[in-house]
Amino acid sequence: MAQIILFTDTNQQTGEPKKLSALGYRPAQWCQENLKLESDPIQLGTRVELANNQRVFVKVDQEEGSPLKPGVYSSDQNPTAVIELLRDA
Helix, strand or coil, rough: CCCEEEECCCCCCCCCEEEEEEEEEECHHHHHHHHHHHHCCECCCCCCCCCCCCEEEEECCCCCCCCCCEEEEEEECCCHHHHHHHHHH
16 A cells, blocks of 8 residues: 655744645556556655645555555645545546
8 A cells, every 4th residue: 555645844924834645545557547647656765845735646555456656646636636635536
């Protein structure tokens, strides 16, 4: 199973810290088909800088039969759309 994570960057005006929120778990194949993932993963442990203040990532561990390599994949879906997809699935 792949973990779907919402990453919120630091709010520069209020000083609120970066925050990770687990949105849920789905099979890697489901994530690949529904979340418009980038083709190449970010290696685990790599520092990520965000262009906007919220982004959805999918963390994939080594999984037998998974179509995705282990790593963290950025999703092109906006957080609201991802939450709706998870609710409907």
